Amino acid sequence: MSDLKPITVSVERYLSLNKYEVDEGSPHIELTDEPSAAEFLKLVRVCPAALYKTDAVGARSFDYAGCLECGTCRMACGDTIIESWGFPAPTMGVEYRYG
Numbered sequence: 642m643s644d645l646k647p648i649t650v651s652v653e654r655y656l657s658l659n660k661y662e663v664d665e666g667s668p669h670i671e672l673t674d675e676p677s678a679a680e681f682l683k684l685v686r687v688c689p690a691a692l693y694k695t696d697a698v699g700a701r702s703f704d705y706a707g708c709l710e711c712g713t714c715r716m717a718c719g720d721t722i723i724e725s726w727g728f729p730a731p732t733m734g735v736e737y738r739y740g
Contacts, residue, residue, distance in 0.1 A: 656690060656707070660736040662729075663706045669729045670705045670714065676722035687717045710734055 684693040
């Protein structure tokens with residue numbers, strides 16, 4: 642048998658190492674005014690940064706500030722509820738760090 646011990650990885654811990662320069666005046670992801678509940682739930686499930694959230698009473702929230710710029714939301718929902726998606730302006734967005 643192997644002497645390898647299981648490794649637990651904390652995604653939140655690694656994401657917290659990243660540095661973000663948020664362009665408050667120009668969000669790089671914008672949702673439609675009335676996003677469909679089913680499409681929004683897709684984003685809750687697939688976003689690796691957990692930017693899309695639904696609370697216990699069903700209220701939805703979204704914050705682009707911690708975006709990893711991976712495009713998963715764009716691929717999952719196309720143009721159904723995402724009004725616009727683009728990369729942040731130069732010097733803005735995520736700066737990946739590994740610690």
